[in-house]
Amino acid sequence: MSKTMNDPNPLTPYARSLGIAVEGEENGAPKLYVEFDTAVEGRPGHFHGGATSGLLETAGYAALRARLAKDGRNPQLKPINITVQFLSAGKSKRSYAVGHITRLGRRNANVTVEAWQDDRERPIATAVMNILMVEKEG
Amino acid sequence: MKESPQAYPQGFQPDQASHMLAQAGHNGWLGLKYHAHGENWVELKLPWREDLVGGTGGEVLASGPIISLMDMTSGMSIWTTAKAFTPIATLDLRVDYQRPAKPHSAVIGHVECYKMTRSAAFVRGFAHDGRADDPVAHIAGVFMTIGKDPRSV
Structure with missing residues (x-):
């Protein structure tokens, strides 16, 4: 996988390799999705919990990046923790995820994320993340 | 991963279940490898x-x-502890990140199943990149058994 500087794609090599892509936004936060494929399959015909977690986490960072860009900030982001709640099995179809900034401080952001498939009102998994923001020297 | 509990007459042996990791699917895509196990714990390796x-x-x-x-x-720690492969679903998984892994380092996950009830399994563990006394992350999780009516167990 080539790594180019100033890549307009905000996704990490891991996220792109897993097949995560952006499709529009919701309340200013990028809406991400991943197609069902062998790379995300756990139990036959179902999403692996780890793949669902990867989608949630990526959507959480994307939501925070979008908000920080709007505020003119570009800190380095470091994960503190993530708690994932698995609500129902992810079936063999496209999954979406979008993050929401619950609290944005100077050093810490608290982000909640929802993932769903057919029905936006029926999430398959949710996550809460704490993310440390380190402002670059300058 | 369609095996029934009968597929393991001597109990579930994680070191002999590499087909679960090598299979096409997310685990195979990640390249997870068996590393070690004990009575109620398992270690897997995630290569860089x-x-x-x-x-x-x-x-x-x-x-x-x-x-x-x-x-x-x-x-795998749950199946090792249960001495059987039973379908399970992750209910809740928490990961606390202590530090990034070292560049180009593989990461080893160590998880023990410290309590099993009729319908739930509780796990805790850590991940490290070479020294178990300097972990990169700690985890805690709860899994539910599926495919059975819990009232009948």
Whole structure:
């Protein structure tokens, strides 16, 4: 996988390799999705919990990046923790995820994320993340 | 992963279940490997790979693959403790990140199943990149058994 500087794609090599892509936004936060494929399959015909977690986490960072860009900030982001709640099995179809900034401080952001498939009102998994923001020297 | 409990007459042996990891699917895509196990714990290894790095630079494994590693290691620790393969679903998984893994380092996940009830299994563990006394992350999780009516067990 080539790594180019100033890549307009905000996704990490891991996220792109897993097949995560952006499709529009919701309340200013990028809406991400991943197609069902062998790379995300756990139990036959179902999403692996780890793949669902990867989608949630990526959507959480994307939501925070979008908000920080709007505020003119570009800190380095470091994960503190993530708690994932698995609500129902992810079936063999496209999954979406979008993050929401619950609290944005100077050093810490608290982000909640929802993932769903057919029905936006029926999430398959949710996550809460704490993310440390380190402002670059300058 | 369609085996019934009868597939393991001597109990579930994680070192002989490499087909679960090598299979096509997310675990195979990540390249998870068996590392070690005990009566109620399992260790799996996530090799470093260029296309699994995160966005912080420095050629460090992303946190997403580490969640997957710990989720699968948790499942194997439960089957090892239960001495049977029974379908389970992750209910809740928490990961606390202490520090990034070292550049180009594989990560080893260690998870023990410290309590099993009729319908739930509780796990805790850590991930490290070479020294178990200097972990990169700690996890705690709860899994539910599925495919059975819990009232009948």
